[in-house]
Amino acid sequence: MRTVVPLTAEERETLQQRLSRALGGKQVVLAETVDDRLLGGFVADVDSYVVDGSLDGQLARLRARLGRS
Secondary structure: OEEOOOOOHHHHHHHHHHHHHHOOOOOOOOOOEEOOOOOOOEEEEEOOEEEEOOHHHHHHHHHHHOOOO
């Protein structure tokens, strides 16, 4: 998982729980890497599934909805 800043223990636990629920109850173990190229948020790679909660990803989805690339 990539984040723009290191997560606190509480943030890490909350994110683990939310990812676990989103993935049907699978056990989630986070390996965190700080990536200062992100504008904010996180990107988690789970097997072949990518959970993009980054500001970069949100802006890209918004541009796509508005019809701009």
